Amino acid sequence: MISENQIHEELTALFNHLEFTATPAGLYDPLRYMIALGGKRVRPMLCLTTYSLYKDRLGKEVLQPAAGLEVFHNFTLIHDDIMDASAMRRGQTTVWSKWGENTAILSGDVMCIDSFKRIAKAPAECLDEVLQLFNTTAAQVCEGQQLDMEYEELPEVPMSKYMAMIGLKTGVLIACAAKMGALIAGAPEDDCDNLYDYGYSLGLAFQVADDYLDAYGNEETFGKPIGGDIINNKKSWLTTRALEKADELLHEQIMAVSEMPVDIPSQQRDKVARMKELYEKLHIDEDAKYEIIRLTDEALEAAHRACTGLRYEVLKRFADKLVGRTR
């Protein structure tokens, strides 16, 4: 088994030296910029972690596919930021607002292609399975983004649809990362499938935690202003659950809050405060915490079907680190 420290070091080295073609600079500079912005590198980290359960040494055959997962994730962020008209990401200007929409479209495209290049470096003996997994996942992520945009147009979305949407948008890529590491390590098929389920539930927990932190997090550790989802009327687990749980009167009150003006900071603060009052009246904050624990437990059950002992502990620690912020 490879130690968690070792994985950390390899991953840092990998992203410090990630190479992209040099020219034309106008096309590749945004890729370097985006990767340098950092982020938690959740997907490659998870891929290397599940690989480490079966192997004693990290080789190129897993490092490049792991990097491919992160490159793909960053490609989706570049295009999502155009579609959502988001000017800031991780405290920095987004690619489209720095270089314009056309460059952001094209640099995103070449980043998507670059991710396929890296995934294709998986070893020959599992290449077909790895590609099938990744190709299916990549399409699902786009389907999730499409549903997300469609749901933005609706006043209300049932919880089952919301969960299916975040499953596509966030769950499947984290699930794919968990399974891919195991596939490349040559793990038994059952393990691969159970690790997929572990990643999927963990991805859902991660997204619900992100929704929770958007309203209840600490601005400094969360990395963006608190209340953004409420201010922009974004569909989130909190608002979905609130609308599902509210009686007629509260339902009307939530809808009224969503129409409050947000032109100046004080109005934004009022809107966030008012919505959080309604959430708390309905105990949505507690429901969210409970849901994160439930989903994490679901993930750990799947992990336990794949492995026990020290190897299980590695997966448990990974889960705690990823969603532990809310506990």
Added chain:
Amino acid sequence: MISENQIHEELTALFNHLEFTATPAGLYDPLRYMIALGGKRVRPMLCLTTYSLYKDRLGKEVLQPAAGLEVFHNFTLIHDDIMDASAMRRGQTTVWSKWGENTAILSGDVMCIDSFKRIAKAPAECLDEVLQLFNTTAAQVCEGQQLDMEYEELPEVPMSKYMAMIGLKTGVLIACAAKMGALIAGAPEDDCDNLYDYGYSLGLAFQVADDYLDAYGNEETFGKPIGGDIINNKKSWLTTRALEKADELLHEQIMAVSEMPVDIPSQQRDKVARMKELYEKLHIDEDAKYEIIRLTDEALEAAHRACTGLRYEVLKRFADKLVGRTR
């Protein structure tokens, strides 16, 4: 060897029954729309043609990768149309002007991913080579589009840079199609490389012919209004050659024409007529025809290094059909 008629029939059947995932419809409808718009299917046709030189039966192992080339090409068209703000393509509304930019970005993305899915269906024994070829090519096509956009901002581009740009934007994908068919058929390495060169030169000839027809074609067979490049000051082989060949006085006159107003149809007609006068004074129309023949001959020399006799004739007929419109 497989007959040209058979290839035609298989290709028609392939694109009549090309399947895309069904939901969400908002994501996949634009893909179906784009593929249904038709076009010449040059890339899959060429892939099946080089395959046919070595095999007696068309199987799934080549049909899906061939389709992948067309799907990829269509993905680039969807995104190019956004970047160029083109409202019409093949006489129909473009995807972004029909469904909006966000849908066009995302449907393009999923179309790109779909193309990788189909390319990955190449047989295991050549999968690695096919993927390497396609991945490299796909990135190059984006590089070509980036250079195209950068060159639009410059008053003048040297011919060598113009040719390198269309080589990336158009040449490499046609070259890739020619080589891929041979790779999947298990052709000798030298043949594969020579067929790549055949495709590359043919792709250049095709693009120069397209530039020529934009000014000198027949509106009905060309499929779009004549003079579009001149009206919009698009870089083309004609204008690049004209600026390279012109003395100081003619150079100034060309620049003056490029600044003529094009607000109403009669102004557009005047501008096109005036620019064509200058072209003819410099014999640019004859130069273009000569260049198309020179590039086609270059392609046929490469074809001849790969094969002789009946097989060579197939490649010669393909070239004639593709660029013969200008001869």
